Amino acid sequence: MMNKEIKMAKEYSRTSRVSQQVQKELARILQQEVKDPRIGMVTISGVDITRDLAYAKVFVTFLTIGDQTNEESLEGLNSAAGYIRRLLGKAMRLRIVPAVRFCFDETLTEGLRLSELVSGAVKKDREKLLASGRKEDEDNA
Amino acid sequence: KAKKNVPSAIAHIHTTFNNTIITITDMKGDTICWSSSGAIGFKGSKKNTPYAAQLVAQTVAKTAKENGVKTLTIRIKGFGPGKDSALRQLQASDFEVSEIRNVTSLPHNGVRKPKKFRRR
Numbered sequence: 001m002m003n004k005e006i007k008m009a010k011e012y013s014r015t016s017r018v019s020q021q022v023q024k025e026l027a028r029i030l031q032q033e034v035k036d037p038r039i040g041m042v043t044i045s046g047v048d049i050t051r052d053l054a055y056a057k058v059f060v061t062f063l064t065i066g067d068q069t070n071e072e073s074l075e076g077l078n079s080a081a082g083y084i085r086r087l088l089g090k091a092m093r094l095r096i097v098p099a100v101r102f103c104f105d106e107t108l109t110e111g112l113r114l115s116e117l118v119s120g121a122v123k124k125d126r127e128k129l130l131a132s133g134r135k136e137d138e139d140n141a
Numbered sequence: 142k143a144k145k146n147v148p149s150a151i152a153h154i155h156t157t158f159n160n161t162i163i164t165i166t167d168m169k170g171d172t173i174c175w176s177s178s179g180a181i182g183f184k185g186s187k188k189n190t191p192y193a194a195q196l197v198a199q200t201v202a203k204t205a206k207e208n209g210v211k212t213l214t215i216r217i218k219g220f221g222p223g224k225d226s227a228l229r230q231l232q233a234s235d236f237e238v239s240e241i242r243n244v245t246s247l248p249h250n251g252v253r254k255p256k257k258f259r260r261r
Contacts, residue, residue, distance in 0.1 A: 024158055027220035032247065041217075041243065043225035045191060061225045063241070108191055108226055112233065115195070 019047040022056055025091045032079075033087055037077035040064040045105045049072065049098055056098035058135070059105035070104055077102040146209040148237075152201070152231055156221030161194040163201045163227060165210065174204040178223075194223025198230035201209055205236075214240045 023044050030042045041063040048057040062073045079086075081100050089097040147167045155162045164175040176197045178188035187193060205213075213236045217224050232238055253259075 021159075023222075025219070031220060031243075032244065043222060045222050045225070063225060063228065108229070111192065112195065112226070112229055116233070 015049050015051055015053065018053055018094070019049045019056070021092060022049065023047045023058075024028060025088055026058060026100070029084055029087045034077075034080055036076040036080060038068065038072045040068045040073050042073070042077070044101065053094065053096050053098055055065065056100050058100055058102050060102055061108050063104050072104060074104055078119065144158045144208050147173060148209060149212045149214070150205060150210045151214045151216060154215065154219075154224055154227050154231075155197075156194065156217070156219040156224045156227070158189055158221055158241075160188045161197055161221060161223035161227060163197050163231075165201055165205045165208075165213075168214075173208050173210070173229075174201060176200045176204075189221060189223060191223055191226035193228045194221075194227040197223075198227040199234070201234065202231060202234035206234075210236065212237045212239055214242070214246045216242050216244070218244050220245070 023046070027044050027045070030039075032042070039062070043061045044058060045061055046059045048059075049055070060074075060077065062068070062070050064070060064073060078101065081102065085097055085100050110129065130136070145167070149168055150173060151166050151168060151170075153162075153164045153166065155164070160178050162172065162175065162177040163175045167173060178190075178193040180198055181193065181196050183190075183193045194258065215228060215231065215238060225245060228241070
């Protein structure tokens with residue numbers, strides 16, 4: 001019973017609960033409060049918080065429009081980090097408001113690329129199988 | 142079901158912190174097809190992942206193509222983590238994306254929120 005309780009506590013620890021809440025609040029703040037022309041549409045894919053809740057690493061992806069680049073958008077976000085931290089402190093009741101640092105999340109684009117590669121390879125295999133099946137039928141006929 | 146031949150459509154991507162729903166409608170607003178993370182088979186916390194959103198977009202894109210959709214206008218609503226991956230997947234599904242708009246509804250300081258959301 002004790003082991004089950006410890007396991008439950010570890011699986012849904014305070015840091016994971018706080019990071020989920022920080023993600024929700026930051027998503028709202030970035031959409032409503034931050035109006036920097038360098039920053040495109042931001043999506044927060046995850047938040048990692050240290051155990052003492054003092055530092056938060058926020059993984060973001062951007063939808064850039066026109067001349068905007070991912071690097072510029074990231075620079076814009078990191079320059080507004082102090083302001084965002086203040087807004088986060090107002091939105092959440094925490095003893096220590098984590099210092100926020102933004103990082104670009106490459107796993108999304110990599111995942112899409114790999115997914116397309118795998119789908120392409122599977123499709124080619126199927127076509128080869130079909131082609132070899134038809135060839136056998138022709139030979140038998 | 143009869144296939145509707147709709148060349149131009151609107152994709153409504155509705156993302157929340159628990160789920161992602163994508164609905165394809167014609168320009169008037171009548172639904173052509175839809176899908177969601179739960180409809181695909183994901184349950185619980187897996188529904189709000191970007192991967193689930195990607196699969197939802199794939200499913201919806203396939204059905205939309207069967208109904209003759211070629212051009213899409215995309216409307217994004219919500220703050221969830223699935224919006225980016227859903228959007229990229231729709232773009233990669235050979236549709237001509239004419240417009241991307243964020244239509245998340247925001248109050249101009251509207252109704253009084255419940256006690257839980259009024260802490261400060």
